[in-house]
Amino acid sequence: MQTSATPTHCPYCALQCGMNLTPAPGGGAEVSERADFPVNRGALCGKGRTAPALLAPGVRLTSPLVRRAGVLEPAGWDEALDRIAEGLSQARAGYGPDACGVFGGGGLTNEKAYALGKFARVVLGTSQIDYNGRFCMSSAAAGGIRAFGLDRGLPFPLADIPRTGCVILVGSNLAETMPPALRYLTELKENGGTLIVIDPRRTRTAEQADLHLAPRPGTDLALALGLLHLVVAEGRTDDAFIDARTSGWEEARAAAMAHWPEYVERITGVPVPLLREAVRLFCAPPNAMVLTARGPEQQAKGTDTVSAWINLCLATGRAGRPLSGYGCLTGQGNGQGGREHGQKADQLPGYRKLTDPAARRHVAEVWGVDPDTLPGPGRSAYELLDALGTDIRALLLMGSNPVVSAPRAAHVEERLRALDFLAVADVVLSETAGLADVVLPVTQWAEETGTTTNLEGRVLLRRRALTPPPGVRSDLEVLHGLADRLGAESGSAKGFPTDPEEVFEELRRASAGGPADYSGITYGRLARGEGVFWPCPTTGAADTRAEPAEPTGSATPTGSPATPHPGTPRLFLDRFATEDGRARFVAVSHRAVAEEPDAEYPVLLTTGRVVAQYQSGAQTRRVAELNAAAPGPFVEMHPRLAERLGAADGDTVAVVSRRGRVVAPARVTSTIRPDTVFMPFHWPGEGRANTLTNPALDPTSRMPEFKACAVRLETVGEAPATR
Known part of the structure; x- marks a missing residue:
């Protein structure tokens, strides 16, 4: 039996954190820190640390x-x-x-x-x-392709984030979904940069922000358009960049100007002074980034929402330049x-x-x-x-x-x-x-x-x-x-x-x-440990769409040409991946969520994750330590909403949509909007959040509208026993 540590990667999220695995004497494996991998630098969340628990014969399938x-x-x-x-x-x-x-x-x-x-x-x-x-980042992919001609989650390494001047983080709770990545935002602030978090909940990530905007679920598109309106109105556009490296600006500008600040405040619930402050913080430093995740993307207008955030980057010259750009935080491994x-x-x-x-x-x-x-x-x-x-x-x-x-x-x-x-x-x-x-x-x-x-x-x-x-x-x-x-x-x-x-x-x-050219990548090159960024063709010539990386070593990998392409950590620095090399503005306008609240279903439901569980929970729900931290579903609601319902913290409540009914304990907190409830989606049975969600599809990406649907709440009684 092998006894030495094997350097490998976590099975869960798209960080793919590096770890070492050593076979345990009684079977299974033990996880240890792998500090040399640049993405997580040794840090692991609870899911990564407990991943070997799934290897036990009593937990996993061993026979057809x-x-x-x-x-x-x-x-x-x-x-x-x-x-x-x-x-x-x-x-x-x-x-x-x-x-x-x-x-x-x-x-x-x-x-x-x-x-x-x-x-x-x-x-x-x-x-x-x-x-x-398709349920993860298809809207971001579609938005990236029509703006840049190419989709890659981040067109730059995570290591660039602490070195930029401002990050707008839209609909991502990194502290719970990708905990080792939170350090990049912490380092951003330590370096004097600013963080703006956009989320209808005041999450653990939003607690770290210099500015937190809490829009109504499903209104991220209007919010982005309102910010672009202010950029234009306040003379903050980068006209030289727009002229030299983009197309379609006039149409996108006209669409944004129809979303004046007071109109956007009525749609989103975000006060005009906070909109102005967000624009000031984003435009003040020479470099800035917008990072989106499932919040704005899992909508029936997710592609247009992504396009609006990309338009904001292009109009301010925050794309195709070092330490600037739009990126999507991919979820799955x-x-x-x-x-x-x-x-x-x-x-x-x-x-x-x-x-x-x-x-x-x-x-x-x-x-x-x-x-x-x-x-x-x-x-x-x-x-x-x-x-x-x-x-x-x-x-x-x-x-x-x-x-x-x-x-x-x-x-x-x-x-x-x-x-x-x-x-x-x-x-x-x-x-x-x-x-x-x-x-x-x-x-x-x-x-x-x-x-x-x-x-x-x-x-x-x-x-x-x-x-x-x-x-x-x-x-x-x-x-x-x-x-x-x-x-x-x-x-x-x-x-x-x-x-x-x-x-x-x-x-x-x-x-x-x-x-997505992988032809210049081999197992021999990957065995060096830090990975290779695509595109990586077999030629030695640098990709004209991007800045090449430094080679990871001097030896010529088996099966590679004499001068292997070094890989492409940063895209679009010279030109975008469109036919003419220009990024394309896309004119978009706000539209309502597919299912607005009404008298019968007066509250909006939004869904997401908790730190101790992952996706459908099929694996993490089998790990005792993770179940102890997050034993079951809940319904997060504001105290004012709980008071109107007549529910106290821990009471069992029913959430009903046009597609079904679920029950779970109430979690009463002032960190969520009074017109919104939140449920994590990791559990089956009577607390299955996706019983409620709306399959209305984005016309381009075919992404369902997970993040906003109309529901009503009902009291049930005492909280059920945790199963």
Whole structure:
């Protein structure tokens, strides 16, 4: 047994914090600090420190399960894979290729995401593939592409944040969602910079701010437009930058000028003096940044909201320059890489568009298929889930738990139950896996090697530190076995190999020349420890869209050219990734949330996370230490709202929307707006927040409106016992 420490990365959020793993004498592993990794510099949150708890045999799946007479029972791998192949084949034979759906996860490695997308399009021939990352940063991606021509969560390293002059943080509670990243904001203030936090709640992150703006949920677009109006009215635009490096300013300016301060105050609830102070703080230093997260993005107008914040950066010259820019704080561990390489309904590897004939030819050549056989774009994530049991009859799902995480979750659960066949590959028996006909136990982060791409666009190597228990296989082995049973060539360079490095070598070729070019990255280079920023082509020439990084070492990596491209930590410093090199302003205007409060549903619900749990909670809810810190759901409300309801702190209350009813204890606090309630979304059952949320979709990104829906509150009685 290996006894030395293995340097690797946390399995949770998009920071992908570095850590060391050492096998424990009694099984499992111990986590220790890895101070040399630049993102977290040794710091870990409670989730990272306790991650090995999920490796215990009593917690995770160790045998395939097959449903017999309505009950999931242990089975052998051949039986389980045969059943899945049969279920998919029957759906395809009876209803056509698009009757087979594939739903992936933002926690899958790049290799697994790539292989899953290839499997869907080559083996099943289906267009019906998407992933839960659609619920993460798709609005920011769409906004970034139409403004800059390229989407990467952060176009600069996290290390640049403390060196800028001002940060506007919109809809992010870093102190709870990415605790090790809070140090960058602390260092920003220590260096004399200012922090503006925009959130309807006075969160732990907002407590650190020099200025906290608390808009009504769903009004971030109006707020950004109001700030841009003031920038213009006060003569704070950077006209030289606008003239030299942008297009579309006049239309965007005219749209912003229709959002005067008093009008914006009426919409958002943010007083005009605070709007003016935000503009003063943002424009005072020579450099500044805007960082958005799920708050403004998880809206039915999320793409336009992102565009409004980008417009503010462009108008003030805060983009395409050192220590300035717009960035998105990606949430899931590999949310960035997961969409870059083929899980998203409209994309091929390398962030290529599925509708682009040249992109289809390139990827088809790598895959050894006729480009005309590749299906076109399919449904987005919620639309795919909504079609289950009707147009889509069989579903293969990997690494996601939509029974808890999808909007209108009770309806999604009904659609999953309506399927002819459901197969789930996961590390635990999630609420979604519990509905499946076949469940496959797959390896975890510590038991497999593979790459992820963090929120900076830094491609990283997770290393295998432990041997998986008997009965567990990797997702790559699952796809290999299914491809073999379904008649595809397997085990060759154009098939479905099980070695992750072999898959990555194919991914490199498939991504070459695309927007997310990984072709110059190898496992050998990544083994040096700090990662490589994409784009990183195979040539030695610097990318004209960006500033190259310094090489991470002097040795030439195996498989690299004599002068390897150093990677690209900072984008857009010379030109943007548009055809003419200019960033594009996009004219946008405020519009109301999809579901405004009314007499029947007079309060707005917004949702989010708590520090001790992660996403649907499928993994963190199995860790005793984390459950002790966050044992169950709650409804956060202002004292004035609680008084009107007649509820005290700890009383059980019901929250009712047009989609369902949930109950949870009240948490009464003055840190939230009186017209708003907040619920975390990590739990299933009667406290499942996503029973309530609205699946109204952004017309561009197809992002559901998780962050604002109309509800009413009812008193119930005493708080239920924690389960």
